[in-house]
Amino acid sequence: MKPLTSQKPRVLVMVGLPARGKTFIARKVARYLTWLGISARVFNVGNYRREHLGSRQPAAFFDPDNADGLAARHQMAMAALDDMFAWLQGGGEVAIYDATNAVKKRRDLVTDACRGRGIEPIFIESVCNDPDIVARNIQATKLTMPDYAGVDPDQAVRDFRARIAHYERSYEPVDEPDRSWVKLVDTGERIVLNRIRGYLPSRLVFFLSNLHLDPRPIYLTRHGESAFNVVGRIGGDPGLSPRGKGYSTKLCDWLHTELAGHDDPQVWTSTLQRTRQTVAPLRFETKPLKNLDEIDAGICDGLTYDEIAARWPDDYAARKGDKLRYRYPRGESYQDVIDRLDGVIIELERQRHPVVVVAHQAVLRCLYAYLTDQPRERVPHIAMPLHTLIRLTPATYGTEEQRLTLA
Amino acid sequence: MKPLTSQKPRVLVMVGLPARGKTFIARKVARYLTWLGISARVFNVGNYRREHLGSRQPAAFFDPDNADGLAARHQMAMAALDDMFAWLQGGGEVAIYDATNAVKKRRDLVTDACRGRGIEPIFIESVCNDPDIVARNIQATKLTMPDYAGVDPDQAVRDFRARIAHYERSYEPVDEPDRSWVKLVDTGERIVLNRIRGYLPSRLVFFLSNLHLDPRPIYLTRHGESAFNVVGRIGGDPGLSPRGKGYSTKLCDWLHTELAGHDDPQVWTSTLQRTRQTVAPLRFETKPLKNLDEIDAGICDGLTYDEIAARWPDDYAARKGDKLRYRYPRGESYQDVIDRLDGVIIELERQRHPVVVVAHQAVLRCLYAYLTDQPRERVPHIAMPLHTLIRLTPATYGTEEQRLTLA
Numbered sequence: 001m002k003p004l005t006s007q008k009p010r011v012l013v014m015v016g017l018p019a020r021g022k023t024f025i026a027r028k029v030a031r032y033l034t035w036l037g038i039s040a041r042v043f044n045v046g047n048y049r050r051e052h053l054g055s056r057q058p059a060a061f062f063d064p065d066n067a068d069g070l071a072a073r074h075q076m077a078m079a080a081l082d083d084m085f086a087w088l089q090g091g092g093e094v095a096i097y098d099a100t101n102a103v104k105k106r107r108d109l110v111t112d113a114c115r116g117r118g119i120e121p122i123f124i125e126s127v128c129n130d131p132d133i134v135a136r137n138i139q140a141t142k143l144t145m146p147d148y149a150g151v152d153p154d155q156a157v158r159d160f161r162a163r164i165a166h167y168e169r170s171y172e173p174v175d176e177p178d179r180s181w182v183k184l185v186d187t188g189e190r191i192v193l194n195r196i197r198g199y200l201p202s203r204l205v206f207f208l209s210n211l212h213l214d215p216r217p218i219y220l221t222r223h224g225e226s227a228f229n230v231v232g233r234i235g236g237d238p239g240l241s242p243r244g245k246g247y248s249t250k251l252c253d254w255l256h257t258e259l260a261g262h263d264d265p266q267v268w269t270s271t272l273q274r275t276r277q278t279v280a281p282l283r284f285e286t287k288p289l290k291n292l293d294e295i296d297a298g299i300c301d302g303l304t305y306d307e308i309a310a311r312w313p314d315d316y317a318a319r320k321g322d323k324l325r326y327r328y329p330r331g332e333s334y335q336d337v338i339d340r341l342d343g344v345i346i347e348l349e350r351q352r353h354p355v356v357v358v359a360h361q362a363v364l365r366c367l368y369a370y371l372t373d374q375p376r377e378r379v380p381h382i383a384m385p386l387h388t389l390i391r392l393t394p395a396t397y398g399t400e401e402q403r404l405t406l407a
Numbered sequence: 408m409k410p411l412t413s414q415k416p417r418v419l420v421m422v423g424l425p426a427r428g429k430t431f432i433a434r435k436v437a438r439y440l441t442w443l444g445i446s447a448r449v450f451n452v453g454n455y456r457r458e459h460l461g462s463r464q465p466a467a468f469f470d471p472d473n474a475d476g477l478a479a480r481h482q483m484a485m486a487a488l489d490d491m492f493a494w495l496q497g498g499g500e501v502a503i504y505d506a507t508n509a510v511k512k513r514r515d516l517v518t519d520a521c522r523g524r525g526i527e528p529i530f531i532e533s534v535c536n537d538p539d540i541v542a543r544n545i546q547a548t549k550l551t552m553p554d555y556a557g558v559d560p561d562q563a564v565r566d567f568r569a570r571i572a573h574y575e576r577s578y579e580p581v582d583e584p585d586r587s588w589v590k591l592v593d594t595g596e597r598i599v600l601n602r603i604r605g606y607l608p609s610r611l612v613f614f615l616s617n618l619h620l621d622p623r624p625i626y627l628t629r630h631g632e633s634a635f636n637v638v639g640r641i642g643g644d645p646g647l648s649p650r651g652k653g654y655s656t657k658l659c660d661w662l663h664t665e666l667a668g669h670d671d672p673q674v675w676t677s678t679l680q681r682t683r684q685t686v687a688p689l690r691f692e693t694k695p696l697k698n699l700d701e702i703d704a705g706i707c708d709g710l711t712y713d714e715i716a717a718r719w720p721d722d723y724a725a726r727k728g729d730k731l732r733y734r735y736p737r738g739e740s741y742q743d744v745i746d747r748l749d750g751v752i753i754e755l756e757r758q759r760h761p762v763v764v765v766a767h768q769a770v771l772r773c774l775y776a777y778l779t780d781q782p783r784e785r786v787p788h789i790a791m792p793l794h795t796l797i798r799l800t801p802a803t804y805g806t807e808e809q810r811l812t813l814a
Binding site for chain 2: 177188189190191192193194195196197198199202203205206209210237290301329330336339340346347350
């Protein structure tokens, strides 16, 4: 469900030592909000530093006793803050201020700047007590950052650890009782919420508490060709055509091989016949979810596009003009589908097992858009052909994709 | 959305000093889960004590140095635990063990008993650092408990505070890093989650984090009579009849008076014409929510019940036989409606302003059932007449109800 109350601008402020996953979290949150239809943007102070001061700063630049470095970094932090407020003033809804914000004094400064504009910021602190998580973070993301392009990896790790050590000397964990904050310890092992109220913040915490970094594939596919596909009708609850049954056999054979050895793969379908028939040969348990049912075409259900154009020419034209927001009379818009898929997205984030989603064109376009970070306006136009299996593997930065035609 | 993974039995264990709202939380959680279709039951050790040992125990009974009292209370705690496991064995899904569980040793005992049955318990600790909240809790709930029936209120408060003092002497807050627990501080001011994983626990925390005890009314009403009501057709998207327009005028006049002085009353409608027309004369902002649309009658939409019986006799009979679970072909069941109202319930819990919900018969039956704690099987049979405003005021124990006919 979309937030019910009219939204004031929000500022989320990341806090944490380097290599604690701040940027990963900031990007995930921005992507999720954007997908829900809320304008969100990350303001990453590191990018300002790299752009304005160059990416090759030695660890000594981050020494808190280095007055020049301190002043330069302060200036970059303020530039990002100014841009952030300008963006909010221009209609932005949720800004995410991504920097270490490692000392109380800096957080006071950000708080005062926000409060001066009538905004109560929410701090999101990422804490890692587990050295393995930090080491994995450094390996997975930091060695590929522009700061270390062309640098010997061992040398880069040493330099980056020296940079962290500089921050550690002055680090003050978030603990202000009168502020709003979320503390994420060891990727969700422990979570502390202080003064988190309201729909959007609660919703975000629910999202954050289900994030994890364990890699696992997500498979998306439409049902096999249906009797309606053959004659060009939309919606309905038809069964599979003979060609569709052929796809079902090939898909299930392929999945049996692909998922062999996984102890508990998840297979989700819609409640409609064509998806359930598609997975019928599978030996795994399958779960029909009403949230995965195809977009409801309302009064146009069961018609061909030619019939819709003839019977409801205004609707046909309106849909052509704005396919994202157009709502079929008595039916749904793409936006409605996105809203009802929110629970599926949270569940996809949470799962540590491979997940196979067998659903429908519009529904899969919405899920795919979230998983691969497509702009909203693209959603109704994403190619989602029949008899094609999409394998997505979410990674820290971006998502790997493979498409397999099993016709 | 319903939990996707097949549910193992769950045990939630309340922790906290007396008058910290443990029983309130336990009951709310049980009510919410029951409404979602999960079998949940509270096992309240205090009730076992009252039943087996009598309700009139002096504060000294709760003195940790009173060996007899300690043994008797231990016995009651074990009896409740045994009954709880028997209930889970018999198919119960979520058991809530409601007792102080104030010392680590007792929590270890409960943990071992659960783990011996393959269940990892989740502790829910309620902490109040704010003495006002404790004082209000004592006033609101403890003076009316059987322990103090007929006792002078001042005397009762003194005795109850002495009882609390006995527990305080030995109280050990939850802090075990290897266990699953939720700590709620000062009704959600701060929340700590430790090792909370999985769909149902995350969902519950989202619910818990939105609970509050501030009293505020919730108003439920159907739209005014529609053109379809007049001719006995279901569903559709008709406008109001002349009689329906009369109700709209009276309702809005009444709400203007009733809600005068409230700075931000919430008025939610469905997206259908008949509810939006009903609130059209209101001077407050109104919000149309698709989740509040009437149950989707699928292929039966727009028909009369006689037509349904004639055209789809099997469906007509199936619906008569099990109105709760019957799903209209291409439409929804009551269970589907409950699932999609979950977000509305969370939002209703969260709101601190009065909320007016103008919706439809089936949708309001589901909301009303949650708010007044009706058994699920009753849901499709709850009386929800046209032109009647229901005012509900949730209180700590139970909900006050008034019905007002504005015909």
